[in-house]
Amino acid sequence: METGPHYNYYKNRELSIISAPFSGGQGKFGVEKGPRYMLKHGLQSRLEELGWSTELEATLDEAEFVTKLKKEKESSTGGSSVLDGGVKAKRADMVGEATEMVYKSVSKVVQAGRFPVTLGGDHSVAMGTVSAVLDKFPEAGVLWIDAHADINTIETTDSGNLHGCPVSFLMGLNQDIPGCPESLKWVPGNLSPKKIAFIGLRDIDAGEKKILKDLGISAFSMYHVDKYGINAVVEMAMKAIHPETNGEGPIMCSYDVDGVDPLYIPATGTPVRGGLTLREGLFVVERLAETGNLVALDVVECNPDLAIHDIHVSNTISAGCAIARCALGETLL
Numbered sequence: 194m195e196t197g198p199h200y201n202y203y204k205n206r207e208l209s210i211i212s213a214p215f216s217g218g219q220g221k222f223g224v225e226k227g228p229r230y231m232l233k234h235g236l237q238s239r240l241e242e243l244g245w246s247t248e249l250e251a252t253l254d255e256a257e258f259v260t261k262l263k264k265e266k267e268s269s270t271g272g273s274s275v276l277d278g279g280v281k282a283k284r285a286d287m288v289g290e291a292t293e294m295v296y297k298s299v300s301k302v303v304q305a306g307r308f309p310v311t312l313g314g315d316h317s318v319a320m321g322t323v324s325a326v327l328d329k330f331p332e333a334g335v336l337w338i339d340a341h342a343d344i345n346t347i348e349t350t351d352s353g354n355l356h357g358c359p360v361s362f363l364m365g366l367n368q369d370i371p372g373c374p375e376s377l378k379w380v381p382g383n384l385s386p387k388k389i390a391f392i393g394l395r396d397i398d399a400g401e402k403k404i405l406k407d408l409g410i411s412a413f414s415m416y417h418v419d420k421y422g423i424n425a426v427v428e429m430a431m432k433a434i435h436p437e438t439n440g441e442g443p444i445m446c447s448y449d450v451d452g453v454d455p456l457y458i459p460a461t462g463t464p465v466r467g468g469l470t471l472r473e474g475l476f477v478v479e480r481l482a483e484t485g486n487l488v489a490l491d492v493v494e495c496n497p498d499l500a501i502h503d504i505h506v507s508n509t510i511s512a513g514c515a516i517a518r519c520a521l522g523e524t525l526l
């Protein structure tokens with residue numbers, strides 16, 4: 194019987210909590226408050242208690258970006274999303290700027306041999322986190338926990354919200370589309386479709402379904418979770434991203450809290466019923482901690498402003514923090 198957690202890649206147990214308080218990848222204010230609320234909830238000291246030495250890393254300035262976003266909303270072009278060539282990408286300049294700042298911070302952290310825990314912010318910030326992690330671990334596979342596939346291109350997106358598109362940018366699917374914003378051209382786009390697996394899907398756009406199918410991407414929906422159970426699904430997902438080594442190899446987990454059912458995590462921008470139970474959601478990261486192969490974690494899309502009751506805020510923030518703690522070994526003996 195294996196006794197974990199053991200961190201193959203981070204034996205020295207040093208991590209950095211990277212705040213990525215950005216909301217421009219979607220239209221609702223409040224998601225930029227996620228990092229601040231999670232830190233106020235005591236995340237840093239709880240991770241220290243697990244035996245990690247921790248540092249805080251700032252990326253972009255929360256207030257500065259809120260001001261910029263408010264200005265943009267008031268301006269005449271505010272909200273308009275159709276670019277040259279008829280493609281859509283709302284606030285592409287800001288998303289490009291913010292995600293590149295996140296990329297630089299996460300790069301600094303991983304290159305220094307520290308484990309990056311990035312707190313969003315909306316899911317567009319993963320363009321930065323995943324790119325930085327792939328520089329350090331080119332063989333890494335990504336597990337994307339989410340109700341959504343976030344793989345729309347600037348051609349297929351209906352909403353024009355770039356938090357619905359980070360995976361297509363990470364795979365370089367937009368680079369040759371006429372009208373692709375210059376601001377997003379910094380994304381290397383070198384994630385192979387074979388190196389990502391989704392868990393928790395239940396709200397996928399028609400264009401996204403086609404991309405998933407055409408590229409043969411591993412996607413485990415809630416149907417699969419019900420059919421096989423969450424343990425088998427995580428096992429299949431790990432084998433899918435590391436097929437030659439029977440699931441062994443560096444794993445990055447990009448965790449959108451809307452993967453978990455809104456019963457448990459209600460304060461998020463695009464909630465979808467029928468999601469993971471809180472236990473299933475925590476099990477995923479507990480299992481990853483147990484493998485010793487986790488090299489990076491994002492926890493994104495907590496939006497305290499979208500709570501109707503105060504209890505929704507604390508449920509959401511405490512669940513977000515629990516995801517981070519379980520990924521870093523809390524519940525393993």
Ligand SMILES: NC(=[NH2+])NCCC[C@H](N)C(=O)O
Nearest residue numbers: 316341345352354356357463
């Ligand atoms: N990170 C998220 N919560 N993404 C939601 C995306 C929703 C929808 N598929 C869109 O493209 O707009």
Ligand SMILES: [Mn+2]
Nearest residue numbers: 340341449451
């Ligand atoms: Mn989502």
Ligand SMILES: [Mn+2]
Nearest residue numbers: 316339343449
């Ligand atoms: Mn997402």
